[in-house]
Amino acid sequence: MVIRTIANDFFPAEITNYFSMRLRGLSHRFSSQLTIVIDEFRGHVVNQVFEAADAYLGTKTATPSIQRVKVGKTDKDNNLSLSMDRGGTLVDVYENVEMKWKLVCSQVPSHNHGDVNSSQRSEVRHYELSFHKRNKDLVIDSYLPYILERAKLMREENKSIKLHTVVYGRWDDDEVIFKHPMTFNSLAMDWELKRAVMEDLEMFTNGEEYYKRVGKAWKRGYLLYGPPGTGKSSLIAAMANHLKYDIYDLDLTDVRNNSDLRFLLLSISSRSILVVEDIDCSIELENRESEEAEAHSNQGDNQITLSGLLNVIDGLWSCCGEERIIIFTTNHKKRLEPALVRPGRMDMHVHMSYCNASVFKQLAFNYFGIRDHGVFEQIEKLLEEVNVSPAEVAGELLKKNSNSNAEAAFQGLLKFLHEKKEKGEEETVNIPSSVQFSTISINQSSRGRGRGRRGRGRFRHSGR
Template sequence: MADSSSAESKLATAKTVLSAAASVAATVMLARSIAQDFLPYEIQDYFFSGIRGFFSRFSSQVTMVIDEFDGLVNNQIYEAAEIYLGTKISPNTHRLKVSKAEQEDNFTISMESNEEISEVFNGVKFNWILICRQVESKSFHNPRDLNSTLRSEVRSFQLSFHRKHKDMVLTSYLPYIVKKAKSIKQESKTLRIYTTSYDSMYANLADVWTGTNLDHPATFDTLAMDSEIKSFILRDLERFLKRKDYYRKVGKAWKRGYLLYGPPGTGKSSLIAAMANYLNFDIYDLELTEIHRNSELRRLLIAMANRSILVVEDIDCTVELQDRSAESAGISPNRPPQTQITLSGLLNFVDGLWSSCGDERIIIFTTNHKDKLDPALLRPGRMDVHVHMSYCTPCGFRLLAANYLGIKDHELFEEILESIKTTLVTPAEVAEQLLKNDNPDIVLKELIEFLKVKTKENEEANAKKSEAERREENEKQNTAQEVKSLNNKKVETEEKNDS
């Protein structure tokens, strides 16, 4: 009887406790509902933060709040967490947010408001929750909804974990997320090619470049270049990417300059596209003829993103740069100094103070005539790597035949390879011939005839060049003789006058 009475007493106590807990919970829910319906947000926040603060005193958990903005600028940690957590969404997640920018190819998946994600890092469990609250403001006008005020959303992540792991979160976990997010963003981004937008030169910095998707298929595997040169470029690019700390240690901007020179049609543009595809870097195509001042050049540099390739094609003929003597005198023979880019301005852009306004950048100049460039542009530290884009080689032809015809050998290859060794023909010209027919026998026979014609044209061009050089040399000799004769007559006249 005693045991039965004791059991009934415990059961009654348990019922009382559960009833009290249910009443408290119901009271809290009712109070929360009333507060949300009738109390201003500021009072709600103060009230509930007080409750959270009271219970947090008895909890071993700590919560970090990561707001979307830090003052007027984006919070890098928030952006990184948003990207990183998009890859951690589990099948149990009920609500997801999906978006896609017009210029991007991929969908972006992220957390919806008030959703939670848990993960384990280095044996420690972390809980994430996205907090969003709507804010109405009558100080802004929404042109898309004339009957309502502009609703904005204030977003933040709340990261909860055991308080003893706070140092590890700051020194390891968050830096890991930032690094991982950067890698995810780089791998998933759609390559873009940008050009200058002169009409927006003095508007917002984000608008000075106009871009479109870069869908160039060139890769190092498809480039009709000497295999040793391709291997060297690949090694150089990989080495550059890994040397951030080294560049900082020696006090240099983290950039690399390439000069691509050679005849038209040798694949300079294809090499640039292959570099962009390999590095996953956007391309910024700088048209110097559109730029009128050194200050505009600096503005464009600031507006460029990191991890990008800046391209200045045909540097020898896109703009007539003032020489340094004219700059020092402040005189330009063609147009006023204030409306012309100067050589010193371009050099400062390449390796001066303004070149350090970004990281991990490739600068590429192209030219058909390297000998026409000012020696100052060729100095080490400005164009670090000089790549000669030569005429088609036997190795290049084999690669073109594999790409265009799908063959690695043919009975006509030997004759073609011997002809290519002695004929100045560009990879673009060979590729054009290979496109004319799908039948390898027909197209290779036509290529042999084309190479014969090309050889004859080269011989005639060399003959004309030799004749022109002989004429130029004869003219120089005749001019020298005339000058010598005039000098002799002048001396004779002076001697007569003296006597």
């Protein structure tokens, strides 16, 4: 220190800087340490390695080597986020090798004098990772990829699901946090059908290598059909919460033409769910290959064609993105164009039907925490004779929504079902139980404890 002060007094700054750099160079040449610099940005793009290191090191803040920790949370996060503070150092151990991290921050001139956050944005940050030179291959080939994978899993665990909608032909920039509480545990749905959907989702999410091997885009289509109030929207919410996928809610009346539709598809992130609800009611899809369709194409500004929609969900454009789910819903399956719902486009057809014993028991547990009661047998018998949606049953139970009123709620539901029966509003539908493997499709009907004479909940499953 004394020598440096004397040198600064007697020699010009250029000379002292030159010798200082030469001395540092000699020191580095004979040093056994190697330092990797990880900048926050690569050009104008955020460096993914920096982001991953920032998230990973946040989980190591309990180590004795670190004394200052930053904590924060945004609307997009489910949990508090920890990170190193400026100038902080941390020692991590990976496969018995010490890795020394340091967060280096420096200020750059800011031109946004009226912005209170300008000082943060004018700060340049980078991590310095130091280790013994002999461990270079371990760090590059194993340690850093490990950090990237760990950070990816952490982001998924801490991720808030977002709901997107179309505004002026583009996905809205203002992200809406999806806070629907529905899960598969609380979803009032035929238990066999629920299990089949969950198993199919599990196969899909773990099927990256399978889809590559068979040469198919990594996507899955679900057609949810059935009367109103049978839980189609609730099933979508449960799927999104189960997978932690963002939801893109597409109203086709907000899209002008096929080009805009393709643009919207390209703007959807991977690991997401594209939802088109009531597809039979939104617009009249015309196939422009026929002259008749040209003559009757009178939908105002909306010029989406059937062929355009088919190309988006199953053509070349559908390959632009991975791990995507497409869901169509309708109350009237027979109104849909067969080409729209064939295997490869809508791979699994899920029939959301009227309330049965297993659906009612789930609702009773959700509202009152009760799994069995003396009147359950009477209610289940009436459910086999009356067409009533889960939403109607839930509405009756909601009228008495405390545990002390469970008896009154069940009696009220019995009265409601008796009145429905007396009015003759029920419709008898004979759907035989069957398993058809010749077309890789399955039809199931379950009636609580056994098979009833009328099917409640069925699905058509077309391969992976």
